[in-house]
Amino acid sequence: MLLIECPWCGKRDESEFSYAGEAHIARPLETEKLSDIEWADYLFMRKNPKGLHREQWLHTAGCRRYFNAERDTVSYQIKSTYKIGELPSSEGKA
Amino acid sequence: MSYHQNWSAAWRSPEPKQQYDAIIVGGGGHGLATAYYMAKEHGMKNIAVLEKGWIGGGNTGRNTTIVRSNYLWDESAHLYEKSMKLWEGLSQDLNYNVMFSQRGVYNLGHTLQDMRDIQRRVNANRLNGIDGHVVSPQEIKAAIPHINIDQGCRYPILGASFQPRGGVARHDAVAWGFARGADKYGVDIIQNCEVTSILQENGAVTGVETTRGKILSPKVGVVVAGHCSVLADMAGFRMPIESHPLQALVSEPIKPILDTVVMSNAVHGYVSQSDKGDLVIGAGIDSYTGYGQRGSFSGIEHTVSAIVELFPIFSRVRMNRQWGGIVDTTPDACPIIGNTPVKGLYFNCGWGTGGFKATPGSGWVFAHNVATGEPHELNRAFALDRFVSGLLIDEHGAAGVAH
Numbered sequence: 429m430l431l432i433e434c435p436w437c438g439k440r441d442e443s444e445f446s447y448a449g450e451a452h453i454a455r456p457l458e459t460e461k462l463s464d465i466e467w468a469d470y471l472f473m474r475k476n477p478k479g480l481h482r483e484q485w486l487h488t489a490g491c492r493r494y495f496n497a498e499r500d501t502v503s504y505q506i507k508s509t510y511k512i513g514e515l516p517s518s519e520g521k522a
Numbered sequence: 523m524s525y526h527q528n529w530s531a532a533w534r535s536p537e538p539k540q541q542y543d544a545i546i547v548g549g550g551g552h553g554l555a556t557a558y559y560m561a562k563e564h565g566m567k568n569i570a571v572l573e574k575g576w577i578g579g580g581n582t583g584r585n586t587t588i589v590r591s592n593y594l595w596d597e598s599a600h601l602y603e604k605s606m607k608l609w610e611g612l613s614q615d616l617n618y619n620v621m622f623s624q625r626g627v628y629n630l631g632h633t634l635q636d637m638r639d640i641q642r643r644v645n646a647n648r649l650n651g652i653d654g655h656v657v658s659p660q661e662i663k664a665a666i667p668h669i670n671i672d673q674g675c676r677y678p679i680l681g682a683s684f685q686p687r688g689g690v691a692r693h694d695a696v697a698w699g700f701a702r703g704a705d706k707y708g709v710d711i712i713q714n715c716e717v718t719s720i721l722q723e724n725g726a727v728t729g730v731e732t733t734r735g736k737i738l739s740p741k742v743g744v745v746v747a748g749h750c751s752v753l754a755d756m757a758g759f760r761m762p763i764e765s766h767p768l769q770a771l772v773s774e775p776i777k778p779i780l781d782t783v784v785m786s787n788a789v790h791g792y793v794s795q796s797d798k799g800d801l802v803i804g805a806g807i808d809s810y811t812g813y814g815q816r817g818s819f820s821g822i823e824h825t826v827s828a829i830v831e832l833f834p835i836f837s838r839v840r841m842n843r844q845w846g847g848i849v850d851t852t853p854d855a856c857p858i859i860g861n862t863p864v865k866g867l868y869f870n871c872g873w874g875t876g877g878f879k880a881t882p883g884s885g886w887v888f889a890h891n892v893a894t895g896e897p898h899e900l901n902r903a904f905a906l907d908r909f910v911s912g913l914l915i916d917e918h919g920a921a922g923v924a925h
């Protein structure tokens with residue numbers, strides 16, 4: 429069972445959270461100028477790395493807020509969690 | 523008599539050659555079937571299958587072996603039904619017993635909307651010439667005496683679709699049978715050989731770098747399931763794929779008690795009984811992505827509670843083993859089969875939670891695609907560029923968590 433640290437509530441059991449996919453995907457500006465290929469990249473293409481992954485979680489059964497995590501997708505170890513709009517501490521705060 | 527000690531090897535284990543006419547990356551059922559049909563149907567014999575571990579050690583050897591073809595949309599119905607027809611002759615064709623058992627598959631409905639979807643899907647199947655009918659709780663109870671059709675429970679069984687030609691097969695035998703068949707035609711099956719980069723020149727593939735050296739080929743077919751994003755990254759393009767852990771478990775062996783396959787999308791559980799006697803039970807995917815080949819504890823609990831609600835009599839059966847695979851899920855729950863931005867490089871992936879049933883059909887169409895450079899009619903709609911055109915094939919209803 430994963431123990432996940434919500435940046436607001438602290439460490440809680442995995443079952444309180446929902447996974448919400450790859451983090452830091454910014455909606456492109458001026459979408460009316462996007463080509464179909466650029467749309468496909470934004471909507472569907474994913475990094476899906478084997479190793480460190482930056483991803484979003486939702487504390488569904490807690491504060492109900494989204495946050496980000498850096499997790500190893502092989503060991504499932506969570507290296508850090510940080511608030512939406514921030515970068516992981518390994519890169520300094522945005 | 524040598525008490526099964528002196529069987530000859532079913533396939534050779536040759537050293538890799540420097541060059542092949544085609545390389546298949548990934549020695550799962552799909553990769554091996556691809557090589558087999560390339561040799562048998564397209565006359566290509568100078569082929570290597572490169573497998574990083576042992577053949578069938580990926581999802582092929584980890585799945586719950588359910589085979590059916592009752593998918594909703596024409597594109598997928600035709601593809602899975604092609605596969606079903608191949609299954610029906612596979613043991614004879616390979617001269618290897620894959621233990622294909624058409625014991626029927628029930629897909630249960632637990633809400634009125636489930637039942638409407640089931641009726642729609644069965645109608646669509648019948649228009650496509652695929653067997654199936656809608657059955658009532660009483661008919662289900664008559665066929666499966668131990669099932670709980672109590673209408674007072676949280677998710678009562680309101681009915682099911684039934685595909686009589688569905689069933690199960692022996693997963694290892696499928697990998698071994700295709701391997702032996704391909705080897706007979708001269709295909710080199712090379713295990714413990716991991717592809718570490720994809721070589722290209724002027725936008726065309728020229729070979730692969732592996733842990734056993736460089737191997738050249740003008741055609742490379744990649745069939746690596748959960749690792750397809752990793753291989754696409756090596757080749758320099760992106761995939762609309764997320765790899766998730768999916769787990770299964772078996773009980774201790776018990777006397778014959780269930781002679782068909784029961785699956786439920788709504789409560790996330792499916793169960794059949796193997797010839798050895800163990801109950802084979804599958805769970806849903808873990809919500810997070812992962813390459814760890816193991817599933818979460820909460821996943822087991824969730825599935826087992828659903829199974830016990832369906833079959834109260836199983837509540838005291840003990841779990842024997844549990845394991846996980848890495849499934850490659852796509853946004854529309856359909857595979858990606860075809861050409862890529864790199865000339866001579868072909869991908870067959872995205873089968874997610876439900877590709878075992880497709881093993882022969884997937885190999886059949888991909889063999890055509892790799893051999894001729896053009897998609898087969900049956901896999902044209904499954905091209906990677908459907909995510910650009912928007913022509914997705916939404917099979918979440920028929921695929922989804924079910925297999």
Ligand SMILES: Cc1cc2nc3c(=O)[nH]c(=O)nc-3n(C[C@H](O)[C@H](O)[C@H](O)COP(=O)(O)OP(=O)(O)OC[C@H]3O[C@@H](n4cnc5c(N)ncnc54)[C@H](O)[C@@H]3O)c2cc1C
Nearest residue numbers: 548550551552574580581582585586588717847877878879
């Ligand atoms: C628990 C579970 C239950 C399932 N239940 C069902 C079911 O009931 N019915 C159904 O139809 N489907 C089911 N599936 C899905 C099914 O197992 C898969 O869709 C199918 O087996 C995929 O076959 P494959 O040959 O493409 O992949 P795999 O068998 O995974 O083969 C891919 C191979 O590629 C190799 N590979 C990866 N990277 C490299 C590299 N760099 N170099 C060389 N080799 C590499 C891997 O080692 C692996 O052997 C289930 C899956 C799981 C995990």
Ligand SMILES: [Zn+2]
Nearest residue numbers: 434437487491
């Ligand atoms: Zn919280």
